Amino acid sequence: MSTKVLSTFKSIMELLKVNIKTIIQYWSLWWVVYIPNEILSISFGLASWFFYTKFTTTNVEQYFAFLLIGMAFSPFLTDAIYLPYRNLLYLYSGTMASYGVRMTPWSFYYLSGRSRLETVVSTEVVNYFFRVTLLLVYFFSGIFVFGLKLSSNANLLGAIILFLLCYLANLFLGLILSTSFWFFIYEPQAATRNPLLWLFMTLPNLVGGVYYPINVLPPELRLIGKMFPVYYALEGIRNALLFGYSLAELFDYCKVLLIFILILLPLGTFLFRFSERYAIVKARKI
Numbered sequence: 001m002s003t004k005v006l007s008t009f010k011s012i013m014e015l016l017k018v019n020i021k022t023i024i025q026y027w028s029l030w031w032v033v034y035i036p037n038e039i040l041s042i043s044f045g046l047a048s049w050f051f052y053t054k055f056t057t058t059n060v061e062q063y064f065a066f067l068l069i070g071m072a073f074s075p076f077l078t079d080a081i082y083l084p085y086r087n088l089l090y091l092y093s094g095t096m097a098s099y100g101v102r103m104t105p106w107s108f109y110y111l112s113g114r115s116r117l118e119t120v121v122s123t124e125v126v127n128y129f130f131r132v133t134l135l136l137v138y139f140f141s142g143i144f145v146f147g148l149k150l151s152s153n154a155n156l157l158g159a160i161i162l163f164l165l166c167y168l169a170n171l172f173l174g175l176i177l178s179t180s181f182w183f184f185i186y187e188p189q190a191a192t193r194n195p196l197l198w199l200f201m202t203l204p205n206l207v208g209g210v211y212y213p214i215n216v217l218p219p220e221l222r223l224i225g226k227m228f229p230v231y232y233a234l235e236g237i238r239n240a241l242l243f244g245y246s247l248a249e250l251f252d253y254c255k256v257l258l259i260f261i262l263i264l265l266p267l268g269t270f271l272f273r274f275s276e277r278y279a280i281v282k283a284r285k286i
Contacts, residue, residue, distance in 0.1 A: 013122075035130075035133070038134055038137070039137050039141075042134065042137050042138055042141060043137075043141050043145065045071070046068065046071070046138070046141055046142065046145075046146060047146075049064070049067055049071070050064055050146050053067065061147070061149065064142075064146065064148065065142075065148055065149070065150075065238075065242055066212075066213070066238060066242075067211060067212075068138060068139075068142045068146075068148055069234065069237055069238050069241065069242075070209065070210035070211055070234055071138060071210070071211075072135055072138035072139060072142075073135070073163060073233070073234060073237060074204075074205055074210045074230065074234075075131070075134070076131050076135060076163075076167070077163075077166055077167060077170050077204075077229075077230050077233065078170070078201050078204070078205065078230075079127075079131065080167045080168075080170035080171045080174060081170045081171075081173055081174040081177065081197070081200055081201050082174060082197065082201060083124065083171060083174055084171070084174045084175045084177075084178035084272075085174060085177060085178040085180075085181055085194065085197055087116075087119075087120045087123070087124075088178055088181045089181065090123075091104065091116065091119065092104055092181075150241050150242060151241065151242055151243055151244035152244070153244035154240065154241045154242070154244055155240040155241070155244055155245055155246060155247070155250070156240075156241070157247070158236070158240040158245065158246070158247050158250045159236075159237045159240040159241050161247075161250075161254065162232075162233045162236040162237050162240065162250065162253055162254065162257065163233060163237060165229075165233065165254060165257035165258065165261065166229045166230060166232070166233030166257055168261050169229035169257055169260035169261050169264060170229055170230070172260075172261060172264035172265045172267075172268045173200065173229070173260075173264050173268070174268075175264075175268030175269070175271075175272055176264065176267060176268040176271055176272075177194075177196060177197050177200055178272065179271045179272055179274070179275035180194055180196050180197065180275075181194075181275075182275040182276060182278060203224070203228070204225075204228040204230045204231075207221045207222070207224050207225035207228075208225045208228045208230040208231045208234070209225060209230075209231050209234050209235065210230065210234065214226070214231065229256075229257055229260045232253045232256045232257055233253070233257060235253060236250050236253030236254070239253075
């Protein structure tokens, strides 16, 4: 078992080195174009919301702090829902070509002896680096440009724990939603425009307390908002960073997120394996 784990780790590191070399090779694209563009987009977006807040409310600092935390964490957490589907789309619908030979990335990695886990992890580690960079840009801009004030005893550890728990819950939710890929695998247009996935990536931002407290919503929408992990995570993170809640005070939020994980993990694993077997059976009949 330990030998297999070590072999998998070495394989992931080898693939990760390849991805890092690619980024270094095209450093100008990332560090001269992509990253500055994202920084400007975040700064201009925050500025727009900041001045809009001054126009619509008298308590600018409180609402802007509420809004910034939602805007900073939401893209990262939403991406967790899309991650399984994105990688399936890349592995089975993407194309790699060399010297006139074309194949899907999964065919290439399979022939080279790489597992899906190794491929996905090595790719996503690089994506995590950029996501964390953008998350930090939000907070640096908020604090040093727009005067965001965190609590003097802000509970950073509690915020990180809540974020990680919500990320895992959303990831396993994404695993469930990714099963729809196997039903669209022979319909590329439908696979890239999956309405079910779009709904579950958009709805939490609308009713989950990302941009405004859910108490401004009708009771029915409030109930829907509380069905998503992001609501509990953002509520807890705001209390941890803005009001200095201790780990004990954040336990209720953690408990709810753990319940989400305990339900979504086995359900997602079962449905994913079932839908994959369905796709294999269907392929044999074609």
